[in-house]
Amino acid sequence: MSSATDAFTALNLPQAVQAQVLKLLAQIGRAQTADDLFRASDRAEGFVLGLETAKALNAGSIEVLYKAFDDAATARRLEHAQ
Template sequence: MSGADQLSGMTLPSRIKIHTLKHLERIGRAADKQGALLAVERAEGFVEGLEVSGALNPGTIEALYIAVDGMATERLAELDR
């Protein structure tokens, strides 16, 4: 599943959407587990920054965390094969 698939149905400001997609794609391209986990930490930090700043409503923040978790779960499973 691509980063865009993870965000389907979400309405985000364009700059936030672009950066979120970059983070999700970085997770999806990770060459190894360590790289994937680092990309997940960065993506979660980005979402946390949005949360702390109040840039998005709590439901959208939760959906972003779920998207990051979904992409991470998928990529880590691929790397375990």
């Protein structure tokens, strides 16, 4: 999950956004079941969609956040598969 964290750290996000991103990444990382992971991933995607809809960040930053959450969820899924 640190690669996901590294990906958005360079974005210099507003403090409130960064705090929420960290919480969402932590929820993905703590997911114990496939359902937990789905809910955490869905929540993270919804958060980014909200930022995108509100035009709170530029398109490049939005794309990095989508990718960071997707990468974190993929990594967690692979951990569960082992």
